[in-house]
Amino acid sequence: VHEAFHWLWKAKSVPKIKVFGWFLLVDRLNTRNMLSRRHYNIGTNLDCLLCGEHVEETLEHLFFHCTFSTRCWLK
Template identity: 85%
Template sequence: SDRLNTRNMLKRRHYNIGTNLDCLLCGQHIEEIVEHLFFHCTFSQPCWRILNITWSDHEHRLQLLERLKERHNH
């Protein structure tokens, strides 16, 4: 819903954040967007594994969250 202040969103809203949109958590040359931060970032993946949660690379983020809710009966 565009509520998380990712570097991508701030740039689209014309905040003066410079030209570097790389992810600050993992330091990789990958644009910081919601999907990367929560599902693909090398920083967040170990955090999810601690909770015994894995994400598919082929589904939309809303489908991923819905599947997680079903798996945990919430």
């Protein structure tokens, strides 16, 4: 088991934050990329809805590269 999982479950935070972190670590957050891989009918456009750029909405984009989320992280 990766060390991040031990750190996550031992952290002093509310359970919903721990579950969100667990979803993030195991790549189970419902991004447009994930929904497409699971064959949900979301159309062919996988662009990020938050920033409006023509970049596929993945976990990496949402948390590190998206202009909308980077502005949120800075506040």
